[in-house]
Amino acid sequence: MDTAACAPDRAPVPSAEEIAPVFDTLVVVGPGLIGSSVLRRAKEYGTLARRVIAVDISPEVCARVAELGIADEVTTDAAQAAVVADCVMLCVPVGAMGPVAASVLPAMRPGAILTEVGSTKVSVIEAITPYLRPDVPYVPAHPMAGTEFSGPDAGFATLFEDRWCLLTPLESTPADAVKAVRTLWERCGARLREMAPAHHDRVCAMVSHLPHLLAFTICGTADDLADETRSEVLDFAASGFRDFTRIAASDPIMWRDIFLLNRDALLEMLARFMEDAQAMARAIRWGDEDYIVDRIERGRKIRKSLIENRQA
Incomplete structure (x- = not known):
């Protein structure tokens, strides 16, 4: 449709x-x-x-x-x-x-x-x-x-x-x-x-399923840090990390099923994200200020559009 x-x-x-x-x-x-x-x-x-x-x-x-x-x-x-x-x-x-x-x-x-x-x-x-x-x-x-x-x-x-x-x-x-x-x-x-159902699954893989996957993974990474560093992460958690922990508090059985049953669309979006994350890593490594600013500005525009659309 x-x-x-x-x-x-x-x-x-x-x-x-x-x-x-x-x-x-x-x-x-x-x-x-x-x-x-x-x-x-x-x-x-x-x-x-x-x-x-x-x-x-x-x-x-x-x-x-x-x-x-x-x-x-x-x-x-x-x-x-x-x-x-x-x-x-x-x-x-x-x-x-x-x-x-x-x-x-x-x-x-x-x-x-x-x-x-x-x-x-x-x-x-x-x-x-x-x-x-x-x-x-x-x-x-x-x-x-x-x-x-x-x-x-x-x-x-x-x-x-x-x-x-x-x-x-x-x-x-x-x-x-x-x-x-x-x-x-x-x-x-x-x-x-x-x-259409397949289009729905691709959209939701990006706007819902991938963010949850990243939140669970980031919290897992923090939990695996050495004891001293882990303690400081939890003690000094800023708002960005706290936002991830809120998402990561979601029901594990429900999200296990979603990840496995939307496997293809989720893996496609994860692969695209990993490519973009690697591009950002290269920009940071080589001091590509224009690329970094462009990505930040695009994020700000998306946030503004969500607010204007009453979704934030």
């Missing part, structure tokens, strides 16, 4: 009094940061679904969701919840998408919509495709919002405000199903863009 033809847009978030919910019953499988934020948005605004059901395999997580009061019903049985759903949203790690889809799709009623929030799209679509039914539309999505925290306590209703949600519908996905999922995310406050 031509991304240039899909201009960014964002609709005002309507109130419950102004418009009916998108779905009667929304089932969220995996009430972590993203899932619990969707649940909170649904409960607080009332425009996503009349009823929301949270599903998690952990009884402890289910108990916490019930205690927080962010779902109308909580269960460990995904298939049982899927029976009554108008939309099932999978908010589980990308490596678990296939098995979870296999458990919920046979139980879903005809016309109900399956969607998910995976950070990789080609691998997730490939994992889910064997279990798809022609009478259950599937709308892949990726809300590009988050923090380093996880679990049901980490979510908040405004997480998606002014953040991008990327939709990667299949050629066979009915237009009304795409519209419904698009409306759900618009009512979460997100800005929408549609693109």
Whole structure:
């Protein structure tokens, strides 16, 4: 799909009094940061679904969701919840998408919509495709919002405000199903863009996956330093290093799966970064001031554009 033809847009978030919910019953499988934020948005605004059901395999997580009061019903049985759903949203790690889809799709009623929030799209679509039914539309999505925290306590209703949600519908996905999922995310406050799955993975490899890989690696390098130097690094950490540690505090299982399942695109971006890092190293070694200043100025321009685009 031509991304240039899909201009960014964002609709005002309507109130419950102004418009009916998108779905009667929304089932969220995996009430972590993203899932619990969707649940909170649904409960607080009332425009996503009349009823929301949270599903998690952990009884402890289910108990916490019930205690927080962010779902109308909580269960460990995904298939049982899927029976009554108008939309099932999978908010589980990308490596678990296939098995979870296999458990919920046979139980879903005809016309109900399956969607998910995976950070990789080609691998997730490939994992889910064997279990798809022609009478259950599937709308892949990726809300590009988050923090380093996880679990049901980490979510908040405004997480998606002014953040991008990327939709990667299949050629066979009915237009009304795409519209419904698009409306759900618009009512979460997100800005929408549609693109092809492979293009999504290359974009996210650069803007999300590579920065996380670098953060984990830099923190690992610091941790491997000699004891005295390591202590000083931790004692005198400046804001730049602290920013890396914030990213590096992210969930290890989730990011392990993302790295492995977006392997090709991530390695491509890593190779390009390493070439650019080597070029910067040469500029520093030989005193190429113009090259160094050019790279710094380009970084400043990118930061300015993010601020202007309300993404920083």
